[in-house]
Amino acid sequence: MQAERTVVLGSELEGVPAATSPRPRRRSRRGAGKVLWPIAGLVFLVLVWQGWVTIFHVKPYLVSSPLTVASYLVDNRTLFLSNLYPTAIESLLGFALGNVAGILIALLFVYSRILRRAFYPAATILWTVPIVAIAPILIIYLGFGYSPKIAVAALITFFPTLVNMVAGFESVDPQLLELMHVLSAKKREIFLKLRLPSSIPYLFAALKIAAPGAVIGAIVAEWIGSTRGIGFLIVYATQNFQAPQLYAAMAVASGYALALFGLVVLAQRLMGRWDRVR
Amino acid sequence: MLNEKRDAPLELRRLERDEHDAPDGSVGIDPQHLSRVPVSDAAEGGPCIRLEGAGVHFESNAGPVEALRDITLDINDGDFFSLLGPSGCGKSTLLRVVADVVPLSTGRVTVLGASPSVARKARSFGFVFQDAALMPWRRVIDNVLLPMELAGAVDGAARKAADEVLELVGLQGRKRAYPKELSGGMKQRVSIARALVTKPRILLMDEPFGALDEITRDKMNEELLTIWSSTGTTTVFVTHSIPEAAFLSRRVAVLTPGPGRIRDVVDIALPYPRSREIRDTVPFLSTTSRLRALLAGDGAG
Numbered sequence: 001m002q003a004e005r006t007v008v009l010g011s012e013l014e015g016v017p018a019a020t021s022p023r024p025r026r027r028s029r030r031g032a033g034k035v036l037w038p039i040a041g042l043v044f045l046v047l048v049w050q051g052w053v054t055i056f057h058v059k060p061y062l063v064s065s066p067l068t069v070a071s072y073l074v075d076n077r078t079l080f081l082s083n084l085y086p087t088a089i090e091s092l093l094g095f096a097l098g099n100v101a102g103i104l105i106a107l108l109f110v111y112s113r114i115l116r117r118a119f120y121p122a123a124t125i126l127w128t129v130p131i132v133a134i135a136p137i138l139i140i141y142l143g144f145g146y147s148p149k150i151a152v153a154a155l156i157t158f159f160p161t162l163v164n165m166v167a168g169f170e171s172v173d174p175q176l177l178e179l180m181h182v183l184s185a186k187k188r189e190i191f192l193k194l195r196l197p198s199s200i201p202y203l204f205a206a207l208k209i210a211a212p213g214a215v216i217g218a219i220v221a222e223w224i225g226s227t228r229g230i231g232f233l234i235v236y237a238t239q240n241f242q243a244p245q246l247y248a249a250m251a252v253a254s255g256y257a258l259a260l261f262g263l264v265v266l267a268q269r270l271m272g273r274w275d276r277v278r
Numbered sequence: 279m280l281n282e283k284r285d286a287p288l289e290l291r292r293l294e295r296d297e298h299d300a301p302d303g304s305v306g307i308d309p310q311h312l313s314r315v316p317v318s319d320a321a322e323g324g325p326c327i328r329l330e331g332a333g334v335h336f337e338s339n340a341g342p343v344e345a346l347r348d349i350t351l352d353i354n355d356g357d358f359f360s361l362l363g364p365s366g367c368g369k370s371t372l373l374r375v376v377a378d379v380v381p382l383s384t385g386r387v388t389v390l391g392a393s394p395s396v397a398r399k400a401r402s403f404g405f406v407f408q409d410a411a412l413m414p415w416r417r418v419i420d421n422v423l424l425p426m427e428l429a430g431a432v433d434g435a436a437r438k439a440a441d442e443v444l445e446l447v448g449l450q451g452r453k454r455a456y457p458k459e460l461s462g463g464m465k466q467r468v469s470i471a472r473a474l475v476t477k478p479r480i481l482l483m484d485e486p487f488g489a490l491d492e493i494t495r496d497k498m499n500e501e502l503l504t505i506w507s508s509t510g511t512t513t514v515f516v517t518h519s520i521p522e523a524a525f526l527s528r529r530v531a532v533l534t535p536g537p538g539r540i541r542d543v544v545d546i547a548l549p550y551p552r553s554r555e556i557r558d559t560v561p562f563l564s565t566t567s568r569l570r571a572l573l574a575g576d577g578a579g
Binding site for chain 1: 377378379398399401403405407408409411413415424425427428429
């Protein structure tokens, strides 16, 4: 370790490329641990759940065991897939709509102090209104189709993205702003070459909140008024004391939200070079 | 030769200069091929940078602050000129006045015979910041190419210029690296390369080596002198280090705080080229002790 350090320091002084550090190898070992430990934790929790239900003979209509839920899920996979489809459409469109609106309005707020002063509080108030209160209003107004669900999902994703992107567009290193001024950069260039890349880490932080948020939004809206979707399945199962169906619907919903989250993480990895801020 | 083009539109002049300064295509470590015909503005009358009774006032939460008062200064073409003073004496502010970042409240400033804003738009100066100010998402080469991108297009000539300045600062082998993979000294070299890529007439440096360890700093000082002598770029260097100012400069303005004023401008009579051995000689030490005495004179140090 000591010897390696000396080599790197020495090469720096001579202006020679530094020797390759042992970092990649260490990272791959840590990478395996990154996957293995969470899986081990999950398996452990599922085993505890299964053990609890089996050992204490918990009534199946109160709590289903993981095995029961799994077999119910496999037996009724077409039911779940056909109900996942509308939820997926609603949450994806809501996710897109809410994020685009959040980013665009963040841009307006960053470039216009007046708009920001006037409407940032209003946006905050909108965020504090319980979504279960807004959803029925939207359903009354927009009907029973996809649109109110998309609207609710968009509403849930909008605010965190707005807040994050306002912070992101303003998170610019002041020295870099000064540099752009000294280099006579135009406003458009300052945005494209400095503000936008500086905001990328904030964008991904926002998208990670928004992805599961959009799924929750779609399900809440379905829950209040629909005849299809995971939210509908949850209501139906609850009202008919169908514990395995309820648990399976929950598993499908959280699996889907997790997949969306994973896509965001994957996109972040692919855009690695933009994510090197700080 | 260049002076004939003085009347041409600035944009055109810049392009023509690039063409004029095109290297001979030779490959090698010799930084000489970046050199160009020294431009003597002084011969035409008027120094490179001139400040007359310049003052800067800020509005702060605690009321108005006078950062600089009555600064009168001539910096000659091709000079290595340092602004030396303690923290808060306004030396960085003075540099930013020249760079068209901070406006003057009183007095006059001219850069190459025009206002700082004209000089900035003509890309007449490069600026090196205290902590490198590199874009972390850009590779070394793309950081160096940034001024070229903003000046127009990144063409073959721009890429060649970037390669040359990277060679000049000894980072040719690291052009594909990201800033976070570099040491502090290397980052600052990238920053110097970026400031020089457009071949500016003036190089403005704001405590560029202030965050480096002493060994790296001494080495960077020597390299900077090599670059300066090979490019002939007029250099204005802000520092709070007395030995650094003495080692590098041909002239040093000593500033005192509250409000920032020039106490004296000292000619450093040591001959160039200077190497690190000079730091242990009697003339060098008597220079530093004189600068130290000037700094302490106001009772502020």
